[in-house]
Amino acid sequence: MPAGTAAVAGVPPLARPAPARWRGWLGRLAPHLVLWPPLLVSVLHVVSFTAYTTWISFTPSTLLPEYDWVGVQNYVSVLNSRNWKIAYSNLVIYGCGFVLLTTALGLLLAVLIDQRIRAENLFRTIFLYPMAVSFVVTGTVWAWLLNPGIGIQHLVRGFGWAGFRFDWLVDREMAIYTIVIAGAWQASGFAMALFLAGIRSVDADLYRAAQIDGAGPWRIYRRVVLPCIGPIFIAVLVILLQFAIKTFDLVRALTGGGPGLATQLPTLVVYDLMFQRGLLGRGAAAAVMLLLSLLVVLLPYFAYARWRKRREARHG
Amino acid sequence: MFTIDRRGLMAGAASLLAAPHLARAQGSVKPRLTLISQWSAGSDGAAITALGRVFEQEGGVWQHSPVPGFTTEMMNKLRADILAGNPPAASQLKGPEIAAWSRIAPTVDLTEEVKAAGYEEVVAPDLAKLHKPQGKWIALPLQIYRTNTLFVSSKAMARVGATELPTTWEAFNALAGKMQAEGITPVANGGIRWDDGMKFEIALAGISPAAYRKAIMELDDDALRGPEVLAAFQQLRRFANWMDPAVAGQHYSVFLPRFIKGEMGMLMMGGWAQGVIRHNGFDAGDYMIGQAPVDNGKPAFVLNADAFIFWRSKEPDLQAGQKLFAKLVMSKRVQEMYSKTTGSIPVRTDMDLSGEGWSEGQREAARSLNESVKANQAVLSLAHNMAQSNQLTAAMIDVLTEYVHNKAVTPEQGRQRLAEAVESAR
Secondary structure, three states: OOHHHHHOOOOOHHHOHHHHHHHHHHHHHHHHHHHHHHHHHHHHHHHHHHHHHHHHOOOOOOOOOOOOOOOOHHHHHHHHOHHHHHHHHHHHHHHHHHHHHHHHHHHHHHHHHOOOOOOHHHHHHHHHHHHHOOHHHHHHHHHHHHOOOOOHHHHHHHOOOOOOOOOHHHOOOOHHHHHHHHHHHHHHHHHHHHHHHHHHOOOHHHHHHHHHOOOOHHHHHHHHHHHHOHHHHHHHHHHHHHHHHOOOHHHHHHOOOOOOOOOOOHHHHHHHHHHHOOOHHHHHHHHHHHHHHHHHHHHHHHHHHHHHHHHHHHHO | OHHHHHHHHHHHHHHHHHOHHHHHHHOOOOOEEEEEEOOOOHHHHHHHHHHHHHHHHOOOEEEEEEOOOOHHHHHHHHHHHHHOOOOOOEEEOOOOHHHHHHOOOOEOOOHHHHHHHOOHHHOOHHHHHHOOOOOOOOEEEEEEEEOOEEEEEHHHHHHHOOOOOOOOHHHHHHHHHHHHHOOOEEEEOOOOHHHHHHHHHHHHHHHOHHHHHHHHHOOOHHHHOOHHHHHHHHHHHHHHHHEOOOOOOOOHHHHHHHHHHOOEEEEEOOOOHHHHHHHOOOOHHHEEEEEOOOOOOOOOEEEEEEEEEEEOOOOHHHHHHHHHHHHHHHOHHHHHHHHHHHOOEEOOOOOOOOOOOOOHHHHHHHHHHHHHHHOOOEEEOOOOOOOOOHHHHHHHHHHHHHHHHOOOOOHHHHHHHHHHHHHHHO
8 A cells, every 4th residue: 555645634554454454354254254153043043952852852851851861752652642643644634735725826816916907016915914914813813704603604694694504613524624724815925926926037038929829828827837937836835835834823723723633733732742741752752753744845855956956957 | 017027027037047148148138029920910910919919018029920821831931940940939830730840849848837827727638738749838729719610691591491500410401401492502612622621520520529539530440431430421422412513612701791691501610700700791690600510419619729839949038938928828818818809719718708798609619618528529620730730631631622522422432532541641
């Protein structure tokens, strides 16, 4: 740095080069500062607590953690319990129903909004809004709506259709589908937003080419747009599936796991074991199995992502 | 007032002697109490606040941290405090969980205080047992509710032309049949787990308090597979058939207006429902209240009680506070004030409820508790975590709530599942 700059009033001459050095330092440090602290926090939070829970699941812990080893005893007793079996078969029904219904509704809404309608932003906001509501609120509201004595059934009967029946909430066989409905109501706006972003990113030339070839709108969506947004489908499916697996508050507020045990989900069983029954070890075992079921969803996705990457690399 | 202040100071002085090294630093000790409970709103909140005021009048420092919401949240706070080595001086805890939690952190031995107050003689024996797990008093019951209480809608009674509460299950069933013929839903119900479990305990305690004690409190396998339990499952099925099929997963209080209007006939609920009904703007003339049917003609009392457990502390001011608090909780004055606010009945069986401010329902329940204790027919509630540890209770209630909502399960299957649930949860 030239000596002349030191003549600026009030600045000690030797202080000048420092900021430059600082900036260089900062420049080199910045990526590390951005990367490491969040990474450390995540590692601490996710990995260490996961490891701790896994450890607890092999101990006889009840009200407080204890550190003796009991092997897989907790896993065996959870797997043999009726609640866990009911919860898992419910998870399959709910997971499939929720993901399919939400994806279908989200796609439908996205296609409809894509029709260059007026007040698009307004509709987008309305459909996305349920996402801003907590699951407890969703559950409570739907609990009232679906309650046959006070909700929709009561209303329709009040209109004069005395034979109308919509009592899924109190029907053991159907109650799990009310959770599908409430969950889909909540999440389909989110799926819509993702799909809409995907649809809008499809190259306009592809549309035009298809139009010139004489394809109608239905055909364009089916043959051009949807294949183009394939990756978005995968993203939506993965996100919704992990939503489904960790659903807790919605069920708790909507049915409380009932009628009877008809709408138990694994998350409720974990909570029940850990905090209501005071069986930390068994609850931890259930939590670990829940985590494993998340892996069942995520591992195929990672495999798929890798496979795609390799294929792209090969085809250039 | 002055004498009591002095007594408080003396309690403080006693603990000063116990910990002289700390006492020197602090000079004279003002009794202080740190307390965790879930009571923050409604009549529960009002009652505990009033108790705090009494504590302050006696010269204490009252530090109450309510953890409202589910009991589990309060227990999580307690767990965290214990793990941190800093449990509160006292916390709300009930039933066999007192014994379970007393194993994980040191508690205060209150046997001296209880003896000095002559308290043991005036507490129902089964209840006393819960509060002294290893023969030492470590917790004190505060108030009692009877769960086997029958509320009958006056309007529904008028419509079927009945004037008397049923005293046997046969009479109950006949009355319910009449109500159904009149288009009244005979049994009011909310459809939450404990609500379903309570219906079973009321049925079984009414069929045979002795069988209840054997099967539910002692978990005797023969009793669990016995004819009384089967009869209780049959009665529970009748209840289920008399409930409004459109009701599920709601708190019972949601349907109180329909009950008062006479659309629902009979409500089996603990004594606390009196306070809730009053809170909803209805008065005592809207319903009749009494003991749920008991077939052997003697009074039976299914007991639910709130209590405080006392955690050991090194600080002399907390120790003094615990002594003062124990004395207050056992006193007639505080029990009267507390029960009058919440609608419960006092733990002490030697209190006079004929005075102003007690309801007819409270007087009847207190009388019934006294007589039930004498007849050895006072038992502990299953649905309210008094009879068994939470683990066993949850396993049993699972069976009961499923039975209520799944009519394909026969009473025989219900009885078998209950016995199996007990076996596998033990």
